[in-house]
Amino acid sequence: MRSGSRNALQQGARGDRTGNVSKLVKAIGRNKHAYLFLVPTFLFLGTFSYYPPISAMIHAFFRWDGVGSGVFVGLGNFRELVTEDEFFIRSCLNVCILLTFNVLKTITMPFLVAELIYWLWRERARYAYRVIFILPMVTPGIVVTLLWKFIYDTHIGPLNRFLTGVGLENLAMPWLASTKIALYSLAAVGFPWAGGIGVLIYLAGLHNIPADIFDAARVDGAGWLRRLVRIDFPLVLSQVRVLTVMTVLGTIQGFETVMIMTKGGPGFSTLVPGLYMYRQAFQYGRFGYATAIGLLMFLGILFFTYANLKLVRSRE
Amino acid sequence: MPRGKCRVPAVVALLLAFAFLCGCGPGTTDTSVSAPAGSEDTDKVRVDLTIWSGQYEQAFKKVGRDYEKLHPEVRVVVETVPSNFYQAWQQTQLVGGTAPAIMQSHWGNLWGKSGLIICWDDYIDNPNPYTGTVWKDLFYTENVDYLRDEAGRAFMLPYDLVFTGIYYNKTIFERLGIDRIPRTWSEWFRDMDTSRRAGIIPLAWPGAEGPQLEWVCRMLFDCLCRDKFATVNQRRAHPEETYPPLTDPTHGYGEVLDGEEAAIAFSNGIFDPLNNPEFAEMAHQLKRLVPYLQKGFNGADLREVSTLFLTQRAVMMLDGTWNVIPLQEDIAELQPEDQFEVGMFRVPTLTTDDSPLVDAPFRDVGGPGGLKFIVTKKMAPERVKWAVDFVQYLTSTDVADYVFSHTKLIGPSNLKNVDTGSLFAIFKDAPIVKMDGYVPDEQALDELKAYLQPFFEDDLTIDELLERWHTIYSRGTERNIVKWEWDMDLATLEE
Numbered sequence: 001m002r003s004g005s006r007n008a009l010q011q012g013a014r015g016d017r018t019g020n021v022s023k024l025v026k027a028i029g030r031n032k033h034a035y036l037f038l039v040p041t042f043l044f045l046g047t048f049s050y051y052p053p054i055s056a057m058i059h060a061f062f063r064w065d066g067v068g069s070g071v072f073v074g075l076g077n078f079r080e081l082v083t084e085d086e087f088f089i090r091s092c093l094n095v096c097i098l099l100t101f102n103v104l105k106t107i108t109m110p111f112l113v114a115e116l117i118y119w120l121w122r123e124r125a126r127y128a129y130r131v132i133f134i135l136p137m138v139t140p141g142i143v144v145t146l147l148w149k150f151i152y153d154t155h156i157g158p159l160n161r162f163l164t165g166v167g168l169e170n171l172a173m174p175w176l177a178s179t180k181i182a183l184y185s186l187a188a189v190g191f192p193w194a195g196g197i198g199v200l201i202y203l204a205g206l207h208n209i210p211a212d213i214f215d216a217a218r219v220d221g222a223g224w225l226r227r228l229v230r231i232d233f234p235l236v237l238s239q240v241r242v243l244t245v246m247t248v249l250g251t252i253q254g255f256e257t258v259m260i261m262t263k264g265g266p267g268f269s270t271l272v273p274g275l276y277m278y279r280q281a282f283q284y285g286r287f288g289y290a291t292a293i294g295l296l297m298f299l300g301i302l303f304f305t306y307a308n309l310k311l312v313r314s315r316e
Numbered sequence: 317m318p319r320g321k322c323r324v325p326a327v328v329a330l331l332l333a334f335a336f337l338c339g340c341g342p343g344t345t346d347t348s349v350s351a352p353a354g355s356e357d358t359d360k361v362r363v364d365l366t367i368w369s370g371q372y373e374q375a376f377k378k379v380g381r382d383y384e385k386l387h388p389e390v391r392v393v394v395e396t397v398p399s400n401f402y403q404a405w406q407q408t409q410l411v412g413g414t415a416p417a418i419m420q421s422h423w424g425n426l427w428g429k430s431g432l433i434i435c436w437d438d439y440i441d442n443p444n445p446y447t448g449t450v451w452k453d454l455f456y457t458e459n460v461d462y463l464r465d466e467a468g469r470a471f472m473l474p475y476d477l478v479f480t481g482i483y484y485n486k487t488i489f490e491r492l493g494i495d496r497i498p499r500t501w502s503e504w505f506r507d508m509d510t511s512r513r514a515g516i517i518p519l520a521w522p523g524a525e526g527p528q529l530e531w532v533c534r535m536l537f538d539c540l541c542r543d544k545f546a547t548v549n550q551r552r553a554h555p556e557e558t559y560p561p562l563t564d565p566t567h568g569y570g571e572v573l574d575g576e577e578a579a580i581a582f583s584n585g586i587f588d589p590l591n592n593p594e595f596a597e598m599a600h601q602l603k604r605l606v607p608y609l610q611k612g613f614n615g616a617d618l619r620e621v622s623t624l625f626l627t628q629r630a631v632m633m634l635d636g637t638w639n640v641i642p643l644q645e646d647i648a649e650l651q652p653e654d655q656f657e658v659g660m661f662r663v664p665t666l667t668t669d670d671s672p673l674v675d676a677p678f679r680d681v682g683g684p685g686g687l688k689f690i691v692t693k694k695m696a697p698e699r700v701k702w703a704v705d706f707v708q709y710l711t712s713t714d715v716a717d718y719v720f721s722h723t724k725l726i727g728p729s730n731l732k733n734v735d736t737g738s739l740f741a742i743f744k745d746a747p748i749v750k751m752d753g754y755v756p757d758e759q760a761l762d763e764l765k766a767y768l769q770p771f772f773e774d775d776l777t778i779d780e781l782l783e784r785w786h787t788i789y790s791r792g793t794e795r796n797i798v799k800w801e802w803d804m805d806l807a808t809l810e811e
Contacts (some may be wrong), residue, residue: 063798065799154616155611155612172614173612177614178615179611182615263524265614265615266524266615266769266770267767267775269767271555271766276667282404284758
């Protein structure tokens with residue numbers, strides 16, 4: 001292309017851009033009151049939703065005690081975390097074990113309960129069971145956690161009392177006080193893991209499956225197990241994806257249950273990164289180090305979420 | 317819509333948004349003197365006092381009203397803030413310049429280093445206007461000195477004291493034929509054996525909580541390593557004071573080993589868990605307790621321990637003086653046939669019968685651990701003046717006497733002329749552990765606890781424990797050197 005025509009094109013493009021900008025400015029000017037009303041929303045969004053994580057990302061590279069601006073240490077916090085900090089590494093392993101259990105719990109039990117409810121004959125019964133399984137959701141999480149702490153109590157807990165009462169006292173043990181079993185006791189909290197939002201989401205997914213697919217399966221002679229495995233489950237995979245993402249987020253970020261029930265102990269057998277981050281920040285005053293943990297947690301969540309999406313999408 | 321009418325809501329919305337965001341902006345120094353706008357006392361100087369020890373609230377409010385009568389230009393506001401997250405709350409308030417004038421605090425030396433609070437040394441040598449005597453003479457000054465930072469500055473003013481000891485069920489002791497309180501570790505174990513044989517848990521232990529383990533560790537370390545202190549404690553923050561020497565087992569107060577001294581001792585191998593048999597001995601003596609503790613002690617919290625004690629399934633528990641009154645109240649609420657008499661004794665001492673490494677008897681863990689006053693610096697000078705004046709008022713003998721006699725006490729008073737009666741008499745003149753040298757900081761303490769617990773369960777050998785203890789100490793020392801900018805030279809003091 002000759003240079004003259006290229007210049008003309010470039011000028012034209014620049015002119016177009018200038019024209020677009022001036023059009024945009026004029027449009028904003030015409031609707032300035034509407035934009036003024038939007039300004040507080042964006043200010044709040046920026047202040048409360050974007051500034052804190054961005055600030056955290058920056059402070060992850062600082063030695064910072066929460067006062068003043070801190071000292072830049074480059075990747076020092078991350079190096080210490082992954083090479084020297086046995087507690088952080090153990091907390092990551094613990095959260096991986098919890099994650100495995102939680103994902104399995106999320107995928108299996110609520111799905112089975114949703115199936116049972118969905119295939120009930122009477123609409124009235126279906127409604128009643130839906131309510132029965134959803135009602136516990138209104139109980140605050142903290143109450144449920146404290147209840148389970150009581151259930152696990154070594155001396156007065158109903159679990160050990162039951163085991164002793166039926167002659168299985170050798171199975172009665174300090175559920176939350178032994179380094180060997182405390183993490184698995186935490187993973188079992190909420191048994192039989194059947195209620196909650198998962199059931200609702202799976203039910204919605206089952207309702208979306210066209211009835212003629214079930215009819216075709218019936219005509220083809222598929223039994224309930226084959227239908228469950230070959231039709232129902234594959235067709236609610238998008239619900240599985242949503243629930244798995246929610247579980248991954250909740251497990252990696254959450255530490256309330258651990259904090260209330262075991263405080264990360266005994267030893268570091270139930271320590272999770274969220275609790276460790278909290279301690280570093282608010283107990284030891286190492287805010288820079290804590291934000292580095294937060295950043296690694298964010299990357300972990302990103303990885304698991306991406307892996308899950310990829311996995312489920314390929315199945316779909 | 318006419319343009320003029322349209323502008324009005326937009327401007328109002330903008331102003332509201334601006335006003336709201338101003339509240340979210342970075343903090344500035346609170347230079348205002350007066351009470352909050354909207355109150356009736358906008359022309360008065362606001363002196364606000366925030367505590368987490370809620371038992372003082374009513375008494376402080378009463379004396380606050382008396383103070384307002386004395387000084388009509390001042391308005392006193394007393395508030396209790398929940399102890400959870402108090403440190404983080406206090407830090408944000410101080411940094412943001414919105415902190416109350418007077419606060420209860422354990423972290424005064426940290427805030428003082430950052431210039432956020434006043435130093436009491438500028439005031440305590442002057443007379444207290446409410447007594448006419450030199451202010452510091454009203455206190456047991458050794459407790460004020462105990463809290464001084466490495467540079468010897470006093471940022472916290474202790475109002476009361478707390479001690480730790482063994483609570484015991486007198487009724488069960490009598491039933492078991494234990495007719496005298498154990499004074500030594502051997503006697504204590506003998507009594508615990510008696511209790512265990514009777515099917516009663518000898519000692520209820522909250523393994524999920526930090527402090528109890530820390531207290532015993534401090535006592536053991538102090539007892540086993542006393543011979544090292546003369547070597548380690550090279551710097552005297554207050555050379556003008558003449559305290560008894562550290563090696564004197566009977567003295568109550570003395571020089572405090574500071575962090576830099578401990579760090580140097582570790583670097584020189586004096587406080588190194590791998591080099592010193594005292595650390596292994598500490599672990600060994602702690603593990604001797606395990607057979608006498610309740611099943612699942614590693615995961616037990618204070619609630620569980622209190623339940624075991626109150627239901628008489630455990631005969632002893634280790635706790636602080638702050639539990640004396642709550643425990644008596646709990647026992648009073650039991651059915652008459654379930655009630656029992658409770659007593660308290662000082663933790664029995666380890667002797668050379670138990671370990672050849674013992675240097676000196678146990679000293680108690682306690683001291684100024686309850687209410688300590690700090691005063692915010694980032695506020696108008698007039699408010700600082702009145703805040704100091706109000707603390708002077710609170711510590712004057714008559715006022716303090718009223719406060720301590722109208723409060724559920726957590727321990728004895730730190731004011732010389734205020735008598736807290738026989739309740740805490742066993743701790744009168746009790747020698748106090750001053751040496752923290754077995755771990756360098758709070759994080760290291762938590763980490764040590766996390767390794768001790770599997771050690772108690774036989775999941776970790778003593779060699780593995782000592783190796784990890786060394787690593788913990790090393791990392792903690794490095795953290796401290798960076799945090800406090802120590803040059804590891806005792807001739808200099810870092811600011």
